[in-house]
Amino acid sequence: MSDQPQAGAVAEPTAEGWPAPAWVPTRALGRTVLLTGLLLVLGVAFGRVDLVLIGAPFAIGAAIGLRRMPGSAPEVTITADTEHLVEGGSVDASLVVANPDVIAYDLVVLRTRTSPWLRLDHADRPFGIVVPRDGWAAVDLSGEALRWGRQDVGPAAARVAACGGLLACRPVVTPPHRVRVYPVTDPFAATEAMPAAAGLVGNHRSRRHGEGGELAGVRPFAPGDRLRRIDWRVSLRTRDLHVAATLSDRDAEVLLLLDVLGEAGASGGVGGAASVLDTTVRAAAAIAEHYLQRGDRVSLMEYGASARRLRAATGRRQYLTVLEWLLDVRADNTDQVPDEHVFGAHHVSSDALVVVLTPLVDPRAADMLASLTQSGRYTVAVDTLPAGVQPPQGNQWTPVATRLWRLERENVLGRLREHSVPVVTWAGAGSLDLVLRDVARMASAPRAGGR
Amino acid sequence: MIDRLTSRLARMRRVVDRATLTPFLLRCGIAVCGAIAMLVAWPAALMASRYAALLLIVAVYPAVVPRGRGATLSALVVVAGWIVDTTGYGAEVALWRVLSVATLLYLGHSLTALAAVLPYDAVVNLDVVGSWGVRALVVVLISAVLTVIALGLASALAGGAFLVATMVGLCGAVGATLLLTRLLRRA
Known part of the structure; x- marks a missing residue:
């Protein structure tokens, strides 16, 4: 007998896989039986009542303890x-x-x-x-x-x-x-307009010219312009036909693309240092909250082997769904390249503002950013790598290797900027204003080829 | 070798750091009960010799490892000492000594049973120890009354101790048989 449940005791596995509970004798019961029996035998054998009396508390204790025994499990x-x-x-x-x-x-x-x-x-x-x-x-x-x-x-x-x-x-x-x-949402606000629009609802006016009430400017008449758009005052003054151009009153779609190819930096929780995933998730929650409050549609996607996605929607319910979706964000440390069929530019709406939250540690992320920009998507990269992050000290070459890696990363960032991919470091409110202005300007410029 | 020693020391330090008061006091109680029972049961001459240290180690060991077989061994050594003292050294079977040995043996046994299931670093409600202690004291009280009556009967019968022991022993044997039957039926 043992104080630990006996290994040989019958244990029927339950539906949940845990062994069925059973009451088993302990080592204390074994000691009780041994001492009681031994002292009784010795007492009777030697005719010694004192030996029997020394064993009496054990027998009485067992009798009181075992007068009623448990039958069911807690x-x-x-x-x-x-x-x-x-x-x-x-x-x-x-x-x-x-x-x-x-x-x-x-x-x-x-x-x-x-x-x-x-x-x-x-x-x-x-x-x-x-x-x-x-x-x-x-x-x-x-x-x-x-x-x-x-x-x-x-x-x-x-x-x-x-x-x-x-x-x-x-x-x-x-x-x-x-x-x-749920993640704490960093305070975030972006006052700049959205670069593109697609739907028919929302508070953001679009940079796209179209039917709407917001005056975009006055331009010379071109074939196809409606007569009621002619600005007669300007036309008379310039002696040439001009029309009033307006901006479309459509909503915007924001796609938050989360790079989960790796994790870097040690997370210290809410009051401590933030790892890459911490910054990614908190920033995504803040950006989603901001645009959903404005009436825009927000969708999310993971850049990793699983390529999870959340379809675009708007409103309070979508915000709660976004928070729930973000709880399952995990670092994907596999070397598997995200499949082109699972993740590709064709999965991204051509009118959406794509905010890519990435530490830019993995070269695949830089490739993905470049391909998105090349395919004409309005892309903004948010650098989520924590400041001062260091690899674990391996040997004397680690600092040199780290410096080389940093230089290489700076080189990648520079090349991305050359390819018109704005990269900003996440800093809460106003982080995206500067780059959104650039993206909006680019979006309003004429483009080669139709989309 | 040095690594093992260092890791063992580190583990001991961790145990000391995490230990809580109630389980520690329980173990102290086991050690005290075992040591006093050993002192009362064994002949005074032996307890004054160098063997006393060995006997005290055996008595204190269950406090350190309450889940092992040390408590059974310690109780058997106390009983052996009692037999040696009363048979070999011809010591008188005094009421206070029988009461002391029986009480201390049972208290040590009961505290060891509690310490065996209570981890050393547990946060324990006081009612656990209180109800456990009350139950043990009730048993001790009943057996003390029985001891006084039985020893009184034995002296009154003047030499009929064998008869009393046989009767009490037979009653105990019947009780133990019933108990074992009940346990076997449950299994």
């Missing part, structure tokens, strides 16, 4: 308050042990694991509690959520001792409870 549940939890917010989780049995549990040892991004009080320690018969007891774990994502509270395991420690239950394990922690 039930362990994990609860957590998941009502719109944001990074840095407080988490209230609890472990609840229910005792459906007719006897009380003398000791329940509760252990749980939690995500490293949830700082819960004493979560790394086991808890010892008593659970009354046909009742329940709870251990409260309160703390703080440190980072966005789906964070686990659990799995939790309960080990129960009953009958004065003579019987113990196999550990009952309950699966983890997943808590959704």
Whole structure:
């Protein structure tokens, strides 16, 4: 017998895959039986009543402890308050042990694991509690959520001792409870107009000339112009026909393209340093929130092997969907090149403003940016590489190699700018204004070839 | 070798850092019960010799490793000491000594059973230790009353101790048989 559940005990696996709980004798029960029996035998053999009396407490203790024995297993549940939890917010989780049995549990040892991004009080320690018969007891774990994502509270395991420690239950394990922690959105605002438009709703006027109420300028009459567009005052003054050009009153689509080909930098949670994915997710949430509030349509796509995407939509519901979608962003460390059929310029709407959030560490990301620009998409690259990020110190050549890598990266950035790909470092509010102005100017310029 | 020693020291330091008060006090209780039981059970002459250190180590060992077989070994050594003292050294079977040995053995056993399932770094509600202690004291009290009555009967019968032991022993054997039958039926 052992204090640990015996390996040979019958354990039927349940549907969830955990072994069925069973009550097994402990080493204490074995000790009780051994000492009681031995002292009884010696007492009778030698005619010594004192030996019998020394063994009496063990027999009495066993008789009292085992007069009623447990028959069913404890039930362990994990609860957590998941009502719109944001990074840095407080988490209230609890472990609840229910005792459906007719006897009380003398000791329940509760252990749980939690995500490293949830700082819960004493979560790394086991808890010892008593659970009354046909009742329940709870251990409260309160703390703080440190980072966005789906964070686990659990799995939790309960080990129960009953009958004065003579019987113990196999550990009952309950699966983890997943808590959704939404990213903190950096304050973001972009006052510049959208470079292109496609739909029929929204607050942004387009740079595209078309039917609308916003005056874009006056230009000479050209075949196909409607007569009611002629600006007679200018025409009389210049002695040549001129028409008033207007901007289209259409909405805009914003595609947020997230480069998940790699992760760099150590994440310190909401109050600490930000890794590439931290910056990517928080910036994406902020940009999406900004444009969705303006009535624009926002879609998201991952640049990685899985190439997840979220179709374009507008409104509050889309914002919540975006936040939910962002929780599943993971670094894709495979060397697999994103398939042209899965990810290609043809998947990107020709009128959309494409904001690519990328650390520009992987050469495939630079290639992707160049191809998007070449295919005529309005592309803005947001550099998400944290300042001062360093590779782990390997040997004496690491600093030199790092410097070379930085030079090469600067070279890539310069070449991208030469190819009219604006690259800005993410800095919250106003990050994109300068580059959006450039993109808008380019979008309004005449283009070679029709789209 | 040095690496293993260093890692073991680091592990011990970690254990000391994480240890909480209640499990530590429980283990202290096991050690105290074992040491006093050993002192009372073994002959005073032996306990004054160099063998005392060995016996005390055996008594304290279950406090360090409550999940092992040390508690059983320690209890058996105490019983052996009692037999050696009363048979070999011809010590008198005094009521206080029987009560002390029985009480300390059972308290040590009960605390070891609790310490075996309670991790050293656990956060423990006081009602766990309180209810456990009350239960152990009730058992000790009942057996103390039984001890007083049985030893009184034995002295009253004046030499009929063999008869009393046989009767009590038979009752105990019947109780143990019933207990084992019940356990086997459950399994």
